[in-house]
Amino acid sequence: MGFSNFFAFVKKESLHIIRDTRTMLIVMCIPILLMVLFGFAISTEVNNVNVAVVAPNRTDGVEEAVDKMARNNYFSFIGYIDNSEIDKYLRSGKVGAVVVFDKDFDRYLAHSLNGIPVKPIIQIIVDASNVNTAGSATLYLQNVLLDKASQQMLFETRLLFNPQMKSAYNFVPGIMGLVFILVCAMMTSVSIVREKEVGTMEVLLVSPVRPFKIIFAKMIPYFLISCIVLILILLLARYLLDVPMSGGVGGIFLLSLLYLVLSLSLGLLISTIAETQVAALLISAMVMMMPILMLSGMLFPIENLPTFFQVVSNIVPARWYIDAIRKMMIQGLSLLDVWKNCLILAGMTLMLIVVSLKKFNDKLE
Amino acid sequence: MNEVVISVRNLTKCFGNFTAVNNISFDVLRGEIFGFLGANGAGKTTAMRMLCGLSFPTSGSGSVAGFDVMKEGEQIKQHIGYMSQRFSLYNDLTVGENIQLFAGIYNLSKAQTEQRSCQLLERLNFSSERNTLVGALPLGWKQKLSFAIANIHEPKVVFLDEPTGGVDPLTRRQFWELIYETAEKGTTIFVTTHYMDEAEYCSRVSIMVDGEVRALDTPRNLKREFAAESMDEVFRVIARGAKRCD
Numbered sequence: 353m354g355f356s357n358f359f360a361f362v363k364k365e366s367l368h369i370i371r372d373t374r375t376m377l378i379v380m381c382i383p384i385l386l387m388v389l390f391g392f393a394i395s396t397e398v399n400n401v402n403v404a405v406v407a408p409n410r411t412d413g414v415e416e417a418v419d420k421m422a423r424n425n426y427f428s429f430i431g432y433i434d435n436s437e438i439d440k441y442l443r444s445g446k447v448g449a450v451v452v453f454d455k456d457f458d459r460y461l462a463h464s465l466n467g468i469p470v471k472p473i474i475q476i477i478v479d480a481s482n483v484n485t486a487g488s489a490t491l492y493l494q495n496v497l498l499d500k501a502s503q504q505m506l507f508e509t510r511l512l513f514n515p516q517m518k519s520a521y522n523f524v525p526g527i528m529g530l531v532f533i534l535v536c537a538m539m540t541s542v543s544i545v546r547e548k549e550v551g552t553m554e555v556l557l558v559s560p561v562r563p564f565k566i567i568f569a570k571m572i573p574y575f576l577i578s579c580i581v582l583i584l585i586l587l588l589a590r591y592l593l594d595v596p597m598s599g600g601v602g603g604i605f606l607l608s609l610l611y612l613v614l615s616l617s618l619g620l621l622i623s624t625i626a627e628t629q630v631a632a633l634l635i636s637a638m639v640m641m642m643p644i645l646m647l648s649g650m651l652f653p654i655e656n657l658p659t660f661f662q663v664v665s666n667i668v669p670a671r672w673y674i675d676a677i678r679k680m681m682i683q684g685l686s687l688l689d690v691w692k693n694c695l696i697l698a699g700m701t702l703m704l705i706v707v708s709l710k711k712f713n714d715k716l717e
Numbered sequence: 718m719n720e721v722v723i724s725v726r727n728l729t730k731c732f733g734n735f736t737a738v739n740n741i742s743f744d745v746l747r748g749e750i751f752g753f754l755g756a757n758g759a760g761k762t763t764a765m766r767m768l769c770g771l772s773f774p775t776s777g778s779g780s781v782a783g784f785d786v787m788k789e790g791e792q793i794k795q796h797i798g799y800m801s802q803r804f805s806l807y808n809d810l811t812v813g814e815n816i817q818l819f820a821g822i823y824n825l826s827k828a829q830t831e832q833r834s835c836q837l838l839e840r841l842n843f844s845s846e847r848n849t850l851v852g853a854l855p856l857g858w859k860q861k862l863s864f865a866i867a868n869i870h871e872p873k874v875v876f877l878d879e880p881t882g883g884v885d886p887l888t889r890r891q892f893w894e895l896i897y898e899t900a901e902k903g904t905t906i907f908v909t910t911h912y913m914d915e916a917e918y919c920s921r922v923s924i925m926v927d928g929e930v931r932a933l934d935t936p937r938n939l940k941r942e943f944a945a946e947s948m949d950e951v952f953r954v955i956a957r958g959a960k961r962c963d
Contacts, residue, residue, distance in 0.1 A: 360821020364810065371809040551803025558769050558799035558876075559822045560791060 357561050361569030368543065369573050376577075379539065383531045383581050384588065390523035391593045401448040401489050404430045404441050408455035417474075417497050421451070424496050442479050449489055450477040451497065521596075524589045525677035526650030528608065529670035531585070532578055532615045533644060538636040539574050540619030545632040548623075563712060571616045578612045589681070599680030603687030607680070610697055611673045617704035618669075624711040644670040672696045720747040722873055722905045723768065727777035728786075730763050737763040739928035740777070745921075747873075750896060750906040752919030752936075756956050760928040761909050762878070768907070769876055770794050782873040795823070798867035802879035806863050808852030812843060815851055816866060823870035837865045857888030864895055868904065875899070877908040881915065893918055913949035924952060926959045 369376060403421065407414045410432070422429035430447055441447045452475040454460060460473045476493055480486035544567070547553040556566055586604065589595040597604060619636065626632035645651055647661060648670035654662055665671050676693035679685040687694065723745035730738040738760045745751045755761045766772040768781050770790030779786040782796040799805075806815045816837065820830035838844045841861055851859060860880060867875055877896075881889045893915065900906050900920075908919070916922050916936060923933040932939060932955055936948055945951045 357822045357824055360818050363821075364807070364814070364818045367810055367814060368807070551801055552805055552807060554801055554803070555799055555805040556822075557771060558794060558797070559819075560794040561822050 358565050358569055361561070361566060362572050365543075365570050366573045369577065375539075379535050379577060380581065380584070382534065383527070383585050386527045386531060387524070387585060387588045387593070390527055391588075401427050401485075402430050402446060403427045403449050403451060403493070404433045404438075404447045405451050405453070406433055406435055406438060407453040407457075408435075409453075409457070411458040413458040413461055414453045417453075418451075421493070421496050426492060427496070438477060442477065445479070448479050448485070449493060451475070451493065452477065521682050522678075523650075524585070524593060524595050525674045525681060526648070528582075528585055528677055529611075529648055529650060529674040530641070530644050531581065532608070532612055533618065533640050533670065534636070535578050535581060536574055536612055536615030537619035537622060537640060538633065539577075540570060540616055541622035541626060541632040541636055542629050543570060543574075544620070544623035545626050545629050549628055564709060567620060567709075567712065571620075574619075575612060575616060578615075579609075582608050582612070595681055596684070597681050598684030599686050599689075604677060604680050606687060607673070607676055607690070607694060607697075610694065610701065611669070614669055614673075614697060614701040614704065617701055617708055621704055621708035621711065624708055643668045647671060648674050650674055669697060669700050672700075721745070722747050722749075723751075723779070723781050723907065725768075725777070725779040728764065728767060728774050728779050729776045730760075730767060730772065731775045736928055738767070738774075741925070741928075741930045742777075743923060743930060743933055745874075745905055745907060747905055748900050748903045749920045750900050750908065750918065752916045752922035753907060753909045753925070754916055754922055754952060755909075755925030756959055759925040759956075759959065761925055764925070765876060765878060765907070765909065768793075769797060769799060795870075796873050798870070798872040798875040800863050800867040800875070800877050800880055802882040804859060804863065806851050806859065806866065809850065811848050811850055812838070812854075812862060813847040815862070816869065819866050819869050825870060833869055837869065841865055857884055857891070860884055860888070860892055861895060864892065864899075868899060872904065874905040874907055877906065879909055879911060881910065881912065889915070913947065913952055916948040916952070922948070924955050926956055931955050 405414075405418050407418075418429065421427050430441075433441060433450070435452075438450050438452075442450060454473040454475075457473050474497060476490055478486045478490050544553075547556070557563065582605070586597075586601060590597055590601075618640070622632055622635050626635055643664075647654070647657070647665040647668045649665070650670070654665050654671065657665065672693045676690040676697075679690055680687065721744050723743075725744070726742045728738060728741050729736065741764060753761055753765065763772070767774050767786055768779065770781075770786065770793040773790075774786060781793045784792040784796070786793065807818070810818065813834065816834040817830060820833065825833065835844075838847060841858075843858075843862065846854070846858075851862070854862070864875075864877070864880065867877075881892055884892065889912070896906055896908070897918075908915075910916065919936060921933065921935050922939060923930050925931065932942075932951070934942070939951045940946070940948065943951045943954050945954065
């Protein structure tokens with residue numbers, strides 16, 4: 353049997369999507385919205401933290417350190433305040449952090465023992481009501497203040513790959529892991545189940561077109577749309593959020609294509625389980641989204657999960673994808689370095705396709 | 718006109734312990750309008766699915782359009798048309814696009830597609846509606862279009878599963894005129910219905926009860942045999958003993 357009927361189907365599916373402008377817009381807008389939201393609004397990174405300084409003696413050493421901090425984009429230097437005002441400033445929210453210099457700052461700096469100061473000479477007081485911000489502010493503040501004189505610190509902290517601790521770096525791979533499952537799995541499953549619900553599937557099954565052709569024809573337009581979304585996300589990540597992509601865009605793109613296919617097959621599997629569009633929607637939104645948010649390392653590090661959930665997280669495809677993308681985008685690894693993730697994802701894809709095609713055919717009988 | 722298009726011998730379908738279709742046998746000839754009646758749950762749909770190549774019989778044999786229902790399901794699909802009560806076209810595609818889709822499904826060439834869609838639209842007086850979205854058409858029009866599209870590849874048999882459900886009497890009348898026209902050209906029509914006045918229009922009628930064919934004859938003979946005024950009465954007499962229903 354020729355390909356002409358296959359193309360007739362691809363055309364039909366494309367028309368369905370194009371005619372459904374609203375869904376199309378949602379599919380295109382959700383990723384952009386998520387990117388902007390996570391990239392800017394919801395951030396745990398340090399940005400414009402107001403900092404006040406307490407310095408009993410404004411020596412050269414103090415001035416130099418404060419100057420360095422004030423010139424940094426991530427901190428706004430409010431001014432020198434008195435010891436007694438610290439609490440007031442922090443409570444009122446006028447400042448997010450206060451840096452207190454020892455009155456003998458210069459002397460201790462100079463008299464350091466083998467490059468190590470004999471006692472702490474800087475105190476950082478941080479408003480920790482937002483734990484995330486507080487943590488990164490502290491670390492970054494330490495980095496800035498003692499950067500040049502780092503040999504004089506008790507220990508040396510160096511933040512690799514993401515020295516500003518930009519949260520966008522962390523979220524972009526997570527969003528990608530989430531969005532493709534949403535777009536591909538949800539859209540395909542809903543569109544297949546819709547035909548079951550309306551009754552057109554019956555007519556297609558009585559026609560000489562093989563079921564797998566119907567299914568693959570359905571996947572193709574969604575695959576193309578997802579590719580557009582992928583390109584959109586990568587562009588936004590690179591030029592709006594300044595994600596480095598040091599591992600090479602090619603590898604990221606290839607791995608994402610594999611993940612797209614995986615998501616599509618997941619959608620197919622859902623469509624064989626769900627009988628109604630609402631069920632398909634619920635399964636893909638709730639059942640898929642929760643594990644991705646919680647168990648993929650998108651929001652919480654997998655190492656922090658209870659052992660049970662760590663084990664469960666192994667079967668969440670997004671976990672492997674997000675992990676690999678993070679490594680390639682931020683750490684600068686290449687596709688070859690994450691071969692293990694690729695292999696796991698490929699295996700999962702194959703399994704999903706086999707299981708869902710089998711289930712799909714069984715259903716017909 | 719005596720060519721046998723559908724031939725069924727001792728066809729049986731069991732689901733576990735449940736015998737949905739029990740040992741049915743009949744022949745349908747070319748150009749016949751064969752009414753396939755039965756209460757809900759009598760096994761009509763199961764029998765029809767087997768004839769359409771969608772489901773394998775547990776035992777027995779049968780052929781549709783010259784192909785074996787046991788072995789040649791795929792060839793059967795190429796030579797039959799199908800239309801169900803549930804609307805079987807795409808509302809978000811235009812009339813023309815729906816025609817093209819189904820022409821594509823049956824691998825018609827471009828020239829064939831063009832020629833047949835013109836023919837079809839003309840016959841239905843739809844030529845001006847080619848670019849209208851099917852969703853915007855009244856139900857009666859949709860059903861007619863649906864039937865015409867089920868015939869686009871000129872199949873030997875068309876299966877109609879309660880094709881006129883929810884349609885007003887006038888449109889039903891027009892729909893049956895279309896069926897007659899098609900049957901006269903030699904296409905066999907295999908139709909299930911719940912409307913007994915429609916049963917009167919059929920060349921022959923079979924009535925299924927509890928998975929078995931209890932009666933099979935022309936409407937006139939059936940009425941005589943059961944001393945009934947109408948097919949409605951015949952049906953009620955036969956279906957009275959039914960044990961299964963839903």
